[in-house]
Amino acid sequence: MAFRGSSNETYYMVTFLSGIEYWKGVYAGMQAAADDLGVKTVYTGAPQYDINQEVTTMQQVIAKKPAGILVTSINARAMTPVIDQAIAAGIPVISFDSDAPSSKRYAYLGTSNYEAGQKAAEYLGKTLNGQGQVVVVTTPGELNLDQRTQGFKTEMAAKYPNVTVVAVENGNSNQIQTAQVTSTLLQKYPHLSGIFATEADEGTGAATAVKEANMTGSVKIVSFDTDKATLDAVKSGLITATIAQGTWNMGFWGLMDAFAIHHDLLHPVASWQTAGVDPVPPSVDTGVTVITKSNVGAYLQ
Amino acid sequence: MAFRGSSNETYYMVTFLSGIEYWKGVYAGMQAAADDLGVKTVYTGAPQYDINQEVTTMQQVIAKKPAGILVTSINARAMTPVIDQAIAAGIPVISFDSDAPSSKRYAYLGTSNYEAGQKAAEYLGKTLNGQGQVVVVTTPGELNLDQRTQGFKTEMAAKYPNVTVVAVENGNSNQIQTAQVTSTLLQKYPHLSGIFATEADEGTGAATAVKEANMTGSVKIVSFDTDKATLDAVKSGLITATIAQGTWNMGFWGLMDAFAIHHDLLHPVASWQTAGVDPVPPSVDTGVTVITKSNVGAYLQ
Numbered sequence A, B: 001m002a003f004r005g006s007s008n009e010t011y012y013m014v015t016f017l018s019g020i021e022y023w024k025g026v027y028a029g030m031q032a033a034a035d036d037l038g039v040k041t042v043y044t045g046a047p048q049y050d051i052n053q054e055v056t057t058m059q060q061v062i063a064k065k066p067a068g069i070l071v072t073s074i075n076a077r078a079m080t081p082v083i084d085q086a087i088a089a090g091i092p093v094i095s096f097d098s099d100a101p102s103s104k105r106y107a108y109l110g111t112s113n114y115e116a117g118q119k120a121a122e123y124l125g126k127t128l129n130g131q132g133q134v135v136v137v138t139t140p141g142e143l144n145l146d147q148r149t150q151g152f153k154t155e156m157a158a159k160y161p162n163v164t165v166v167a168v169e170n171g172n173s174n175q176i177q178t179a180q181v182t183s184t185l186l187q188k189y190p191h192l193s194g195i196f197a198t199e200a201d202e203g204t205g206a207a208t209a210v211k212e213a214n215m216t217g218s219v220k221i222v223s224f225d226t227d228k229a230t231l232d233a234v235k236s237g238l239i240t241a242t243i244a245q246g247t248w249n250m251g252f253w254g255l256m257d258a259f260a261i262h263h264d265l266l267h268p269v270a271s272w273q274t275a276g277v278d279p280v281p282p283s284v285d286t287g288v289t290v291i292t293k294s295n296v297g298a299y300l301q
Helices: A024-035 A051-063 A077-088 A113-127 A143-159 A175-188 A200-212 A228-236 A247-262 A296-300 B021-037 B051-063 B076-087 B113-127 B142-159 B175-188 B200-212 B229-236 B249-263 B296-300
Strands: A010-016 A040-045 A068-071 A093-096 A107-110 A132-138 A163-170 A191-197 A221-223 A239-244 A283-285 A288-292 B010-018 B040-046 B070-071 B094-095 B107-110 B131-136 B162-172 B192-197 B220-222 B242-245 B283-285 B287-290
Touching: A010 A051, A010 B051, A024 A040, A024 A247, A040 A051, A040 A191, A051 A068, A051 A077, A068 A077, A068 A247, A077 A093, A077 A288, A077 B296, A107 A228, A107 A247, A107 B220, A113 A191, A113 A221, A113 A288, A132 A175, A132 A200, A143 A163, A175 A191, A191 A200, A191 B051, A200 A221, A200 A228, A200 B113, A221 A228, A228 A239, A228 A296, A239 B242, A288 B076, A296 B010, A296 B229, B010 B021, B010 B051, B010 B249, B021 B040, B021 B249, B040 B051, B051 B070, B051 B076, B070 B249, B076 B094, B094 B249, B107 B249, B113 B142, B113 B192, B113 B220, B113 B242, B113 B287, B131 B175, B131 B200, B142 B162, B162 B175, B175 B192, B175 B200, B192 B200, B200 B229, B220 B229, B229 B296
Parallel strands: A010 A040, A010 A068, A068 A093, A093 A107, A107 A283, A132 A163, A132 A191, A191 A221, A221 A239, B010 B040, B010 B070, B070 B094, B094 B107, B107 B283, B131 B162, B131 B192, B192 B220, B220 B242
Antiparallel strands: A239 A288, A283 B283, B242 B287
């Protein structure tokens, strides 16, 4: 009965912009694992995009002496001290989605954004039969998005050398701006056959511009993430495909890690704590899935 | 009681060179998870370094209709069909240590060899106070070892620019050859202050040569893995440090993955099988630990 907790054992999830839809997928995975283990979970976070607010939330959670914490960090440097404070208090901390790599958290579970970009290129290159001009709409300077762009470009060049990335433009993670940028691109490249949007609002913005130009279907759009607007656009054909992150895996296996540490189920060597051994795998790629019309139904349920 | 199996539920581990000590660490982790879950395990594999032998072993295991298989592949291409055959038979297959990335296995758990090389460089650079000449003894052409070498060189150049890698030599994964190669290097570079051996036999071979030259301690050796000879050499000071792989994590979390799939505990989306969703994180870095005199005791127990 090792994997059975007690009913007063509570694990917290701490986020920033805590109201956004994206975290719900992570928390659903955490709740599923908690049900399986017979423990409780609490969702909390900073409602705003505010560093101090998330640090304060973490401090409040630590004061409750929870059995474990799953946290995504608004800012790695700002969150490191409070994560280390939790570890010092004997609370297992697992990091997900947005890491604080220099902190003492036991593990990080998240998307390999470079590989996500590679998957987008593989899908788009195949869909275009290895021929054509494509553009990337992204927000340069945002690390995750830059990695997606880099993975896309590298993979396309390697696997589909006759698909040319003719431009990388700034959509500023904004629908309206992206629609404008895309309209300009459609005029400049009348034979454009594909768009990779590295972020969901850029995906729906690009879809709007392509629709207005009556080019839906002839310009294939690959977007990112699984908010309702994106999934609906995949279903209706405005967006050809979107890259889903393994949010459920982050929550499920994040909680499994925290539980295993809390219950000391891990003993690869005697006294792993002082020996500096990782009690759980320190870095976990939670995977991505290409969602198209053929499998979007499973996600819309 | 989700994480409680039945006593007739059996999971297999399949290896090549099945008698070597290295796999014991992985199997110990698998057994620990099996005890926690109340299921059985069986260890098997190809005794020789023989592709056909491992393929045949897999076929024999599939015929027993086990609850799951953890496998390390002697050769990715040769093992892919038989792994896919197991998946087609409804058996969850998890890959560890040596992957078959194009197969349909659900996940791979293993060491990031590039990062392992980086850790070796970090430790050796710090130990040398950022000054000196070092060499790498490795077996060029072996992918894992090449990645360790590359990680070591890149990290050393970035973090310790005054530590110069003066040579990368072939020890051919052999103690005697490495001792000879190292003797030559010690004559050629009389001020040598460090050696990184990317493989255990090269580590003990280098230690023999350094000892014969009466330079133990003045030439720091960082080796790889945790066989008894290496750990004893760390304890006695012949080897300064060795890089331990997270073998226990491979076995423990590999079994957790197989169990979770077998029991269908994972339902991030309805019908994940047909939707192409990863039911478990597809890629897991199981971590490395630097072992020195100060923590070798925990490993020798």
